[in-house]
Every structure is written in structure tokens, then in C-alpha cells.
Amino acid sequence: MTVYEKAMATTKPTVSKIGADRIVPRSIRALAIAYYDSASFKALKPITQGVYRNIIDRFCREIDHAGRACGDKSAVTLKPNHVEKLMEARAAKPDSANGLRKVLRAMMQVAVKLDWREDDPTLSVRKIKPKKRGGFHRWTDAEVRQFEAVHPIGSKARLALTLGLYTGQARQDVVRMGEQHINDEVLDWIRMKTEDRTGLKLAIPVHPELRRIIDATPSKHLTFLVTELGAPFTAAGFGNWFRDRCDEAGLKHCAFHGLRKAAATRLIDAGCDVVEAAAITGHASLKELQRYIETRDRRKAAMRAIDKLISGTKVANPITRLAKQEKTR
Structure with a gap:
């Protein structure tokens, strides 16, 4: 089952070796390939690797207002305000914004190790806090x-x-x-x-x-x-x-x-x-x-609470006991 689970969770990199010569040097896409080959990425569970790949690959395919793919942009010149704008564009979906911030941080740590850059531009960028914590709708x-x-x-x-x-x-x-x-x-x-x-x-x-x-x-x-x-x-x-x-x-x-x-x-x-x-x-x-x-359903919870209270009253019967004690005195 361990081998089976690894096989079903493993996915191939989006960029193949055939197209490697078309990758812009030190671009986001080039950094993604370096990250996939890093020890930190390989240490993740297969299912986590799949989640991270999906986030990174979707981001690399995004097209900006100038018609340029985000994957072709420089990983060296990425600044905190760029990351903040990416987060703001996903503000309606906080989990998506925070997920992108998380993988970019992991990638930038690799960029620093490779001496592509001296800092991590994600460090000063805060998470987006969801307005409501209801999350997914509970089935009735x-x-x-x-x-x-x-x-x-x-x-x-x-x-x-x-x-x-x-x-x-x-x-x-x-x-x-x-x-x-x-x-x-x-x-x-x-x-x-x-x-x-x-x-x-x-x-x-x-x-x-x-x-x-x-x-x-x-x-x-x-x-x-x-x-x-x-x-x-x-x-x-x-x-x-x-x-x-x-x-x-x-x-x-x-x-x-x-x-x-x-x-x-x-x-x-x-x-x-x-x-x-x-x-x-x-x-x-x-x-x-x-x-x-x-x-x-708080109505059900309230009814159950009252049923327990009634049941407990019948067993203990505190009112009757107190009345008997008063007569004895």
C-alpha cells in the first residue's frame, strides 16, 4: 500500500526536459524546477507535493495585464509589494492567497540558497485573515x-x-x-x-x-x-x-x-x-x-439539553426532598 499510495500521488513536473531550453533563466518557472529538485520539497509527503505543484503551476500559467506569463517573470526582482498585489488579487479567496504566499516563501528560500537573491520578499507579507470562519457549508x-x-x-x-x-x-x-x-x-x-x-x-x-x-x-x-x-x-x-x-x-x-x-x-x-x-x-x-x-442545529441541542434536565430532575427530585426536610423540622 505504501508503494501504491506513492504511485498514485506522484505527478510529473509541468516543464519537461524537451522544453528546458525555452525557460527564462532565473525566472519563476526556472525557480520552480529548482524547488522541485530541492531537499525541502522532496521531504514533503507526496500529497503535499501535489498540492504545491498545482499552486505553482497555476501561478506560472497566469497572464498579467501586459500579456506576460507569471512563470517567465524574474524571481530575482520579485519584491514584497509584488507579493502583496498577488495576495490582494486573491483576497476574495483567502485560502488561495495564503497558499500562494506559502509556496512562494518555500521557493524564495531555495533562491537564497542558490545565491539568486539575498532576501526573501515574502517575509514582510502577512496572511489574509478570512472575514468569516464558517468555511465549507455543512450538509443538512x-x-x-x-x-x-x-x-x-x-x-x-x-x-x-x-x-x-x-x-x-x-x-x-x-x-x-x-x-x-x-x-x-x-x-x-x-x-x-x-x-x-x-x-x-x-x-x-x-x-x-x-x-x-x-x-x-x-x-x-x-x-x-x-x-x-x-x-x-x-x-x-x-x-x-x-x-x-x-x-x-x-x-x-x-x-x-x-x-x-x-x-x-x-x-x-x-x-x-x-x-x-x-x-x-x-x-x-x-x-x-x-x-x-x-x-x-441548536434547536436539537436545546431539546436534548431540556430532556436531560427533566430526566435528572425526576431522578434527584430535589423539590420533594426539600419539602420532607421542612416537615421534619
Whole structure:
């Protein structure tokens, strides 16, 4: 599985050796190639390498107002105000802006080591703080039913939805899951974290509904989910594919990551505490999990709280006890 995962995550550089002679010396694109060959890039997990490549390659293909590709611009003359303008152009999508800043910083560190420049122009540039921390939309029960009505049992889309809801894992984890990871109806899993190289070991009991959907979905592969060509999904490719399945169901505002929020919320609504819920979702930080469940149905939580209060009153019956004590006195 280790070899298999590396093979599915590894991608080739955008620039081939055939076109190497057309690369502008000490340009952003030339620096990108040097960065891909650096020890710092090779030390990253394969999935992180793929994410960084996508960000860098998209940036290199961007065309500025003068009609010039950003990849052809000089990496030597890049200044803090240039980076700030790039960030401002992505202000509507803070994660995208901060992601570009992060990879540019890694690239500039390589440029300094190569003596292309003496400073890192990203150091004085701050992150863009999102205005709202709501993040991805959490799927409601009605939206889940709407998706299920369009994608029946036995379809790959239905299996993807169910894996998201009953494992609480992100897309980079779900695309790697297969029957071989299940022992005695427990999914033994090491969560794929972008920044955490050690991973987090989980033991997720297989919900009966998840087992029913898995058994009803034909598969002859090591992973539950594969492309139309029978190849394993990349995390980004799966995200785009699932985006199309949501659109087919009329759920343009929903995304796969929203299922992770829905899974966490369902666990809390079922009466689990945050520690129990984190044992399924794999959140290392309870603060992060708390952010996930902020959008839960507070009406349900309030009703459950009152039910517990009523139940506790019946058991303790403090009013009756106090009345008896007054008569005795």
C-alpha cells in the first residue's frame, strides 16, 4: 500500500526536459524546477507535493495585464509589494492567497540558497485573515436525502457520500480507502494530514449503513473509489468529480468537505462528547472540532439539553426532598 499510495500521488513536473531550453533563466518557472529538485520539497509527503505543484503551476500559467506569463517573470526582482498585489488579487479567496504566499516563501528560500537573491520578499507579507470562519457549508439531512434521490445505491457517487458521512474523513483519506483496511468491521486508518508527517491512527467501527452501501457497490480495485478508467483518484481530481455529482443533484453550494462537518455534527447530536467525536473524525485539536460543530442545529441541542434536565430532575427530585426536610423540622 505504501508503494501504491506513492504511485498514485506522484505527478510529473509541468516543464519537461524537451522544453528546458525555452525557460527564462532565473525566472519563476526556472525557480520552480529548482524547488522541485530541492531537499525541502522532496521531504514533503507526496500529497503535499501535489498540492504545491498545482499552486505553482497555476501561478506560472497566469497572464498579467501586459500579456506576460507569471512563470517567465524574474524571481530575482520579485519584491514584497509584488507579493502583496498577488495576495490582494486573491483576497476574495483567502485560502488561495495564503497558499500562494506559502509556496512562494518555500521557493524564495531555495533562491537564497542558490545565491539568486539575498532576501526573501515574502517575509514582510502577512496572511489574509478570512472575514468569516464558517468555511465549507455543512450538509443538512435534507441535502443528504436530495443527493441520495439522484444517486441511488450501487452508484459510485452514493458510496462516496456514505464514506464521507460515516467515516468523517477528508477527501485525501477517502480516495485511499479499500476493503483491505477493514478488519472485524473496524476501519484501521492512519489519517493523511498535509502538515503532519506522522499521521494519526484511527479505529473507526463500520456503520451498518456504510457496510450496506459498500456491499451494494461493485469494486475490483484496492480502493473503493476509482475514476472511469479504473485508476485511483487524486484528492484534487476526486474533489472536482464529486463537485459535478453535487451539481447533478442541484446542490451547487455543497462540497465533499462539508460531509466531514456533517459527520462531526451528527456524532454530537447523537449524544457523543467532543472526545468521542474526535476519535472518529481524527481531529487532533478539540478547538478545531468545536469550529466544525458550531453550525449544528441548536434547536436539537436545546431539546436534548431540556430532556436531560427533566430526566435528572425526576431522578434527584430535589423539590420533594426539600419539602420532607421542612416537615421534619
